[in-house]
Amino acid sequence: MDALAPLVDPFHRPISYLRVSVTDRCDFRCTYCMAEHMQFLPKRDLLTLEELDRLCSAFVGLGVRKLRVTGGEPLVRRNIMEFFRAMSRHLGQGLDELTLTTNGSQLARFAQELADCGVKRVNVSLDTLDPDRFAQITRWGRLPQVLEGIAAAKAAGLRVKINTVALKGFNEDELFSLLDWCAGEGHDLTFIEVMPMGDMGEEQRLDQYSALSDLRGRLQERFTLTPLAERTGGPARYVRVNDTGQKIGFITPLTHNFCESCNRVRLTCTGELFMCLGQEDRADLRAPLRASDDDGILRDAIREAITRKPKGHDFDYSRRADGGHVSGQMPRFMSHTGG
Numbered sequence: 070m071d072a073l074a075p076l077v078d079p080f081h082r083p084i085s086y087l088r089v090s091v092t093d094r095c096d097f098r099c100t101y102c103m104a105e106h107m108q109f110l111p112k113r114d115l116l117t118l119e120e121l122d123r124l125c126s127a128f129v130g131l132g133v134r135k136l137r138v139t140g141g142e143p144l145v146r147r148n149i150m151e152f153f154r155a156m157s158r159h160l161g162q163g164l165d166e167l168t169l170t171t172n173g174s175q176l177a178r179f180a181q182e183l184a185d186c187g188v189k190r191v192n193v194s195l196d197t198l199d200p201d202r203f204a205q206i207t208r209w210g211r212l213p214q215v216l217e218g219i220a221a222a223k224a225a226g227l228r229v230k231i232n233t234v235a236l237k238g239f240n241e242d243e244l245f246s247l248l249d250w251c252a253g254e255g256h257d258l259t260f261i262e263v264m265p266m267g268d269m270g271e272e273q274r275l276d277q278y279s280a281l282s283d284l285r286g287r288l289q290e291r292f293t294l295t296p297l298a299e300r301t302g303g304p305a306r307y308v309r310v311n312d313t314g315q316k317i318g319f320i321t322p323l324t325h326n327f328c329e330s331c332n333r334v335r336l337t338c339t340g341e342l343f344m345c346l347g348q349e350d351r352a353d354l355r356a357p358l359r360a361s362d363d364d365g366i367l368r369d370a371i372r373e374a375i376t377r378k379p380k381g382h383d384f385d386y387s388r389r390a391d392g393g394h395v396s397g398q399m400p401r402f403m404s405h406t407g408g
């Protein structure tokens with residue numbers, strides 16, 4: 070095989086999208102994402118930015134066209150702009166898109182630099198527009214700081230997509246105010262179902278879970294929705310609100326299976342490659358990376374990992390009605406592999 074032949078998994082899915090978690094640390098402690106007292110990785114276990122560069126560049130050489138930087142909170146990693154600048158050299162040279170998912174807390178500082186690096190779009194997580202609720206759900210966050218960050222992103226010419234996790238009894242009543250705010254600001258909006266990542270007790274998970282089918286039903290009572298054919302190879306499905314022209318996404322990994330079109334893998338800040346967000350199998354890329362300055366060994370390890378990409382995840386809340394059971398629970402926190 071050609072050393073640089075693109076990556077294709079055993080189910081004939083081309084792997085063209087890499088998400089890289091550059092740190093497991095964060096300046097927030099969102100209740101659905103992290104425990105209040107998190108044990109973070111010792112800093113010495115982290116790959117250096119140069120090592121992350123080599124790894125991501127190897128993926129680009131193997132046909133990855135989209136790179137999303139995530140975490141933890143990617144913008145709290147020291148000197149992270151160096152990494153963005155380095156990755157921007159691949160844009161138009163194999164890489165179509167360089168992007169990030171952020172909680173927005175540091176965007177006021179970095180939005181312009183990100184735009185200068187060729188970043189065109191950012192996903193910002195925002196679950197509520199109420200300052201008290203925001204403090205409650207993020208434990209450590211402040212809403213005005215995030216809104217300022219989002220405004221800075223817009224001013225820098227970045228397209229903003231707001232990601233909102235639907236949480237039972239928490240923000241269900243904000244569906245329309247979030248929608249209106251996004252429409253007014255010109256942001257896209259995607260709702261996400263809470264996933265069973267990180268051990269915080271089954272009961273708490275079930276308490277948090279709010280099915281997006283209910284939310285969509287409520288939207289349909291007020292608006293006419295047209296489902297869009299657009300697919301990103303991920304779990305999102307989009308609709309157009311005919312009345313306002315707005316595009317809304319729904320990420321429903323639990324109620325719909327999206328695995329057949331999955332085009333992505335996830336790299337952690339320690340060099341582990343997860344072939345599926347909802348499975349524990351992983352490949353260590355740090356050893357092959359450090360084994361040689363030549364990328365041949367690394368590329369072989371990446372190819373071997375891709376042969377292990379599973380057909381799908383096992384998340385399932387389906388039996389919650391008869392006894393409140395969550396299966397497919399992952400012991401890993403979302404911040405480890407990146408959302």
Ligand code: SAM
Binds near residue numbers: 234
């Ligand atoms: N810190 C950044 C942020 O919050 O956008 C990036 C990392 S965060 C882990 C990525 C996304 O995962 C966020 O939109 C967050 O809301 C989502 N997330 C975290 N834990 C989740 C869970 N258990 N279920 C569903 N989404 C989750």
Ligand code: SF4
Binds near residue numbers: 142
């Ligand atoms: Fe941090 Fe993002 Fe997790 Fe919130 S969702 S704790 S901001 S990593």
